[in-house]
Amino acid sequence: MGRAAPSPEYRDDPDAVSLHTTPEDYTYDDAPELNEPPSYADSEADAAAPRAPIHHVPPPTTRTDHNSPSFRNGKPQVCSTTTYMDARYDSDPVFLETALRSFASTAPVPLMYIMGTHKETTKRGDKKETHDVTDFRIVLNMSSYLHPNFSSSDTSTMNLVTASNGEQTHRGTVLKKRAPGVKQDIEVGSPAPSLTEWCHRFCASTSALRIFRLKRAVTGFDATFMQNRIEGLLRSTNYRGHISITFPTEDENVDIYTSHRVNSWRNTKWICWMFYLTFLWVITWPILFFCTKRYNVVRAEWPFSVNSNGRKVYTTVSEEQYLERWSTAIRRLALDRYQGEASEEMMRGVTERPADPPMPGTITTGHAGVDNAVGLLSQGFQVARALSSGSGRGLVQSVQGVQGGWGYDT
Numbered sequence: 001m002g003r004a005a006p007s008p009e010y011r012d013d014p015d016a017v018s019l020h021t022t023p024e025d026y027t028y029d030d031a032p033e034l035n036e037p038p039s040y041a042d043s044e045a046d047a048a049a050p051r052a053p054i055h056h057v058p059p060p061t062t063r064t065d066h067n068s069p070s071f072r073n074g075k076p077q078v079c080s081t082t083t084y085m086d087a088r089y090d091s092d093p094v095f096l097e098t099a100l101r102s103f104a105s106t107a108p109v110p111l112m113y114i115m116g117t118h119k120e121t122t123k124r125g126d127k128k129e130t131h132d133v134t135d136f137r138i139v140l141n142m143s144s145y146l147h148p149n150f151s152s153s154d155t156s157t158m159n160l161v162t163a164s165n166g167e168q169t170h171r172g173t174v175l176k177k178r179a180p181g182v183k184q185d186i187e188v189g190s191p192a193p194s195l196t197e198w199c200h201r202f203c204a205s206t207s208a209l210r211i212f213r214l215k216r217a218v219t220g221f222d223a224t225f226m227q228n229r230i231e232g233l234l235r236s237t238n239y240r241g242h243i244s245i246t247f248p249t250e251d252e253n254v255d256i257y258t259s260h261r262v263n264s265w266r267n268t269k270w271i272c273w274m275f276y277l278t279f280l281w282v283i284t285w286p287i288l289f290f291c292t293k294r295y296n297v298v299r300a301e302w303p304f305s306v307n308s309n310g311r312k313v314y315t316t317v318s319e320e321q322y323l324e325r326w327s328t329a330i331r332r333l334a335l336d337r338y339q340g341e342a343s344e345e346m347m348r349g350v351t352e353r354p355a356d357p358p359m360p361g362t363i364t365t366g367h368a369g370v371d372n373a374v375g376l377l378s379q380g381f382q383v384a385r386a387l388s389s390g391s392g393r394g395l396v397q398s399v400q401g402v403q404g405g406w407g408y409d410t
Contacts, residue, residue, distance in 0.1 A: 241407030
């Protein structure tokens with residue numbers, strides 16, 4: 001099979017079921033390999049730079065549009081995986097290792113999604129319809145906090161590691177496994193293979209369909225602390241809705257596929273859609289699953305903090321210091337019902353405002369008597385609307401609104 005030129009890159013629909021998805025857990029046994037082994041030859045020292053991605057995810061300059069994101073099971077979907085394909089990766093371990101080290105030197109993009117939603121029930125004739133309303137959606141990019149002194153060119157804290165022998169992961173297998181001779185956390189035999197050795201094993205494999213994954217992980221970040229503090233901050237605005245605080249990561253994975261024709265097909269968008277629409281994926285997905293050998297043994301760790309002599313050492317600032325810097329901006333953006341990605345420049349401007357915006361649903365005229373009268377009238381309308389709808393729950397929520405608050409279910 002001749003070497004095909006790399007296909008142009010494109011972005012998949014994040015809600016689509018993908019034939020080239022590599023899930024974290026697999027439930028099938030290993031399967032016979034395809035009879036088309038790649039060539040294996042010693043590489044020359046002058047490895048070329050990595051080729052451009054062929055599909056699946058846009059490069060960092062065109063990341064997910066957070067002004068109109070997509071969601072799955074209530075969680076935001078971001079561009080987390082970039083796929084590469086080049087014939088030299090199949091058989092040249094030096095070229096492969098050089099590429100992996102280059103990919104590892106690019107930091108992932110940790111995000112913080114702060115969302116508030118509530119349910120609204122409307123009555124049309126004898127039918128009631130309930131739909132979700134997004135009160136605010138604040139997206140914060142925290143990638144600069146992975147670089148010392150906030151310098152994007154400083155990658156000194158990145159640590160490139162390989163899987164230990166006792167770790168259950170994909171080692172050129174279909175299922176996650178520990179190294180041979182290892183039971184649970186008791187290691188027997190030689191030390192864990194290095195990056196160089198894993199590259200040689202990948203190139204020496206006789207399996208035609210292989211995927212080598214580099215994971216770029218953010219470590220040392222206390223997500224639970226951040227969630228609890230931000231939720232308390234939002235509740236202090238009298239918000240009564242549902243709060244979701246998640247931490248998706250863009251550019252988290254790099255997948256290197258062997259340059260086999262089947263891999264090229266599975267990474268071609270129109271072919272994938274043809275299989276979706278004709279339901280051929282029901283047959284082809286298990287075949288691809290059984291025949292694809294996966295390597296998930298290399299991890300580039302980008303620390304938000306590290307433990308040193310029993311204490312935390314932060315790359316830039318601590319979670320507490322981050323909130324001290326931006327809590328005012330987060331609170332005010334929520335009250336503004338802001339939706340989209342908030343840059344730090346924007347947040348600085350919001351912080352410098354003289355006062356918080358009024359709570360949503362209230363009217364401020366500058367005259368206390370008029371404000372109180374309008375507020376009471378508005379609250380009366382809320383209770384009346386709940387009574388007319390015949391919803392006991394809506395009445396309770398409206399009474400809560402009269403007592404103070406916003407974003408409650410109706």
